[in-house]
Amino acid sequence: MTVIAMPEVLIQYQAEIWQAIGETFIMVGVSILAAILIGLPVGTVLFICRRGQAFENQTVFSVVNLFVNVIRSFPFLLLVVFLIPFTRLLIGTAIGTAAATVPLSIIAIAHYSRLVEQALLDVPKGVMEAAISMGASMKEVIIKFLYVEARSGLVLGLTTSIISFISYSTIMGVVGGGGIGDFAIRYGYQQFKTDLMVYMIVIMIILVQLIQFTGTSVSRWIDKR
Amino acid sequence: MISLHNVSKSFSGVPVIQSISLSIAQGDIHGIIGASGAGKSTLLRLINLLETPDSGTVEVSGHKLTALTNKQLRQTRKSIGMIFQHFNLVANKTVYENVLVALELAKYPKGERRKRALECLRFVGLEHFQTKYPAQLSGGQKQRVAIARALANHPNVLLCDEPTSSLDPHTTAEILTVLTDINQRLGVTIVLVSHEMKVIKSICNRVTVMTEGTVHDTFSITPKGIQETESSAGHLVEQLMDDGDRDA
Numbered sequence: 347m348t349v350i351a352m353p354e355v356l357i358q359y360q361a362e363i364w365q366a367i368g369e370t371f372i373m374v375g376v377s378i379l380a381a382i383l384i385g386l387p388v389g390t391v392l393f394i395c396r397r398g399q400a401f402e403n404q405t406v407f408s409v410v411n412l413f414v415n416v417i418r419s420f421p422f423l424l425l426v427v428f429l430i431p432f433t434r435l436l437i438g439t440a441i442g443t444a445a446a447t448v449p450l451s452i453i454a455i456a457h458y459s460r461l462v463e464q465a466l467l468d469v470p471k472g473v474m475e476a477a478i479s480m481g482a483s484m485k486e487v488i489i490k491f492l493y494v495e496a497r498s499g500l501v502l503g504l505t506t507s508i509i510s511f512i513s514y515s516t517i518m519g520v521v522g523g524g525g526i527g528d529f530a531i532r533y534g535y536q537q538f539k540t541d542l543m544v545y546m547i548v549i550m551i552i553l554v555q556l557i558q559f560t561g562t563s564v565s566r567w568i569d570k571r
Numbered sequence: 572m573i574s575l576h577n578v579s580k581s582f583s584g585v586p587v588i589q590s591i592s593l594s595i596a597q598g599d600i601h602g603i604i605g606a607s608g609a610g611k612s613t614l615l616r617l618i619n620l621l622e623t624p625d626s627g628t629v630e631v632s633g634h635k636l637t638a639l640t641n642k643q644l645r646q647t648r649k650s651i652g653m654i655f656q657h658f659n660l661v662a663n664k665t666v667y668e669n670v671l672v673a674l675e676l677a678k679y680p681k682g683e684r685r686k687r688a689l690e691c692l693r694f695v696g697l698e699h700f701q702t703k704y705p706a707q708l709s710g711g712q713k714q715r716v717a718i719a720r721a722l723a724n725h726p727n728v729l730l731c732d733e734p735t736s737s738l739d740p741h742t743t744a745e746i747l748t749v750l751t752d753i754n755q756r757l758g759v760t761i762v763l764v765s766h767e768m769k770v771i772k773s774i775c776n777r778v779t780v781m782t783e784g785t786v787h788d789t790f791s792i793t794p795k796g797i798q799e800t801e802s803s804a805g806h807l808v809e810q811l812m813d814d815g816d817r818d819a
Contacts, residue, residue, distance in 0.1 A: 470657070470659070472655055472657050472658075472659035473659050473660075473661060475621060475655070475659060476653070476655065476659035476660075476717075476720075477676075478621060478648075479619055479621055479648060479651070479653040479730075480648065480649065480653075480672075480673050480676050480677075480720075480724075481645040481646065481647075481648035481649040481676055481677065482645070482676050483645060486676060490672055490675070490676070491661060491672075494661055494663050494664060495661055495662060495663055497663060568663070569663070570662060570663045570704040570706060571662040571663060571706055
């Protein structure tokens, strides 16, 4: 006995759907890691090297700024294609879920670093000055002052980024990356199973809602300003 | 204690400080006053090298700051406290954490940090506010936390950049009392930048008057003492109704 009858089509494709969800989680998960591990430092460099900042460095700023802009100028589909040789060099193949994480991570770094830069710009300049006057090194200014003061903005930015990563991940079908979006297109659209496509969209909506709700709650909770 | 020698500073070609030499003796409360744009804040910020001078030398307690490496400079800054007009506390840290961070930066012995932080908060009368966040405090209380933070590492100099300029008269008196206390009980040399004549007159024993990036004059005065201002509503009405041309 089932309380709510599971639609026939979902039961029929259960295995594929779970696999697609798994692939989406891998692709988005790796993107999040790249965003935090590399995007955060890159965004921090953009901020602290900017003109008028305490650790101003025009050369470093220009180079990093250009890199981020170039990556973000690509239509994402073209970036994926353009990066195929690089992906092959890194992973050994340009096809599959693992390979798909490469272009996704690159765009993730560029995307989140801009949001990090913006979040850090919201920190009052005086806070950094106080830190420097207390003898803080650049590393200490960043970790003990900047990140602490900007933490809710950093979380909100990451939330926005994650939702974009989900969207980016939906087109990774072109390199066999799989995922929910790819499943929705192949089965729902190309095989005219419109109901299946709608169910996939519903899954995505729920996922995005959950992420946004979590992000907003966490950022509010850690904001004591 | 502090000596500046032929110090100049300009911002994008505009000279803000023009070859200033100044020395401040140990134990002084040295006021710097002048019109807006006279360069008094910049002069103060040159003392701990928050602004690097274009030329000239800065010396504080025997350390020639302008000749130090970055690392040595950071080390020396730990013995020069500084407070600001807008307090510059970390809003996402509690009162206690704000003081603690100064001790962490100075690698103060771990086991004694808590005791020292509380001691500083007690000195400014905010021991019971240690778990509050700055947003929950009044302006005067925030400035006292900033003072506790600046005192944490036993500085011998305290630089004050318009410390009372965003406070009401009553709170101003409160902060000036704390500053005098620091000077007298702890023997800390204080440099106080303010555009408020009353503030300078009440606690400074030596004053520098600045104009257009230069020192107009430096001389000794006798501090007038802090006037306990009445801030009750009744007193305010009385003052407003007063026929006198100007208030004292």
